[in-house]
Amino acid sequence: MKEFKTIAAQIGILESRGMIVGEGASTVLLRENYYSIINGYKDPFLDKGAMRANANDLYLEGTRFEWLYSLFQFDRELRQITFSYLLQAEAALKTATVYAFCESHKACSDYLDRSSFCSAREMLTPKAFKGNIISLHSKNLNALMGILNRKLVINAQSRPFVAHYMAAYGEVPLWVLCNDLTFGNMSHFYQLMKRSDQNSTCKHLFKTTLRAKDAKRITPHEVLRAYDVLTHFRNLCAHDERLYCAKVGNDGYASVVKLMEIALPGDVVTNMKSDVEALLQKYEGKLHVITARNLKKQLGI
Incomplete structure (x- = not known):
């Protein structure tokens, strides 16, 4: 040591x-x-x-020391910018997912019923997945059911709105409970949804991202990938970890920018790019060894 x-x-x-x-x-x-x-x-x-x-x-x-410190400061501001847009993407993905589920599962507690979710054979997985899908399905569904049920047990850590609904009605609608579920929780929830519900989620996202009617459709696999990658980078930003050159598998910052388009309108993603462009201009000349042009290429802006 x-x-x-x-x-x-x-x-x-x-x-x-x-x-x-x-x-x-x-x-x-x-x-x-x-x-x-x-x-x-x-x-x-x-x-x-x-x-x-x-x-x-x-x-x-x-x-010089100040060159490293400037890169440190640049990355901190990059996290702040990115986190604000990731929060918007998180809200959009969670809302579309919950809305689609509740459209086809009307009862308040349907999200606690295993039959409301897909079978192992139908479970959506990344295209590169080579593992045992039956084992993964059982593990993920058990974990999700455990999380959902624990949220309804009122204790000192319970969120006030959950405690209120349990006290007043004896149950909590999914559109309320989702505010107490993490991005990662909702990622697993989406993965375990029936394909028809996932397709509905895609349709809602297509509408809320304000795409032209003849634009390419959003697919369930694209939404799953957006959930997976954006969740990782959201947590990275929240925990103040290095961002500008971070990799999650083969995905870096450029993937984050691209996948934002699954959740957010084009003009919002354009604003995000503009904010990062302005940040690059602010630090141009302060990093010396790293040029703004190289950083721009690395970030996919």
């Missing part, structure tokens, strides 16, 4: 590895955390050639 290092020792390490560290760095490191800035954002600034003969990190000649 590595020993605790004081701020002075941390700066000494950076300088010994070729970084130019200014006076304000000590305050930044104390406020933001060495690991978050250095370990998270050092890669573009490392001298990979020189490191072949050295066990330690070595920085490109002239690399």
Whole structure:
């Protein structure tokens, strides 16, 4: 295990590895955390050639601490922008899913009935899935039923609106309960829906994204992929993890931008791209080793 290092020792390490560290760095490191800035954002600034003969990190000649910190700040603002649009996409996907389910399952508690969901043979899976679908179906359906039923057991952690409905009516409609379900919960819910209900979800999304009547239809597989990828990146943003070069499988930020189109109107996605463009312009010249053009290409904007 590595020993605790004081701020002075941390700066000494950076300088010994070729970084130019200014006076304000000590305050930044104390406020933001060495690991978050250095370990998270050092890669573009490392001298990979020189490191072949050295066990330690070595920085490109002239690399300054404020360059790494600027990339750290850029990524933080990118998360803030992206998170605001991901929340809109989450609401749109959840609402379309719940509306489609409740259209064909009228009883308030139908979402607690296993027969309201698909069989293992009908369960939607990613196209690359090669596992045991019967086992996956059983596992996911059991997990979903457990989550849904636990939400209806009132305790100190219960959300006020759930407690109110249980006290007043003895049950909670899905369109109310969904506000206490995570994006991931709803992703599994959608995956286990009957195909007819998934098709209805797609139709609602087609309408709410304001697509032209002759536009390409949204498919159940596209919605499942949007749920999967956007859930991962939503959680990444919420937990303040590195975003600009993050990968979930083969999906990076460019996939997020593309999949937003499944949930949000085109003009909203355009606004998101414009917000990121403005952010790139703000930091152009501050990152030095990384150009705004390269970042733009990497982000898929």
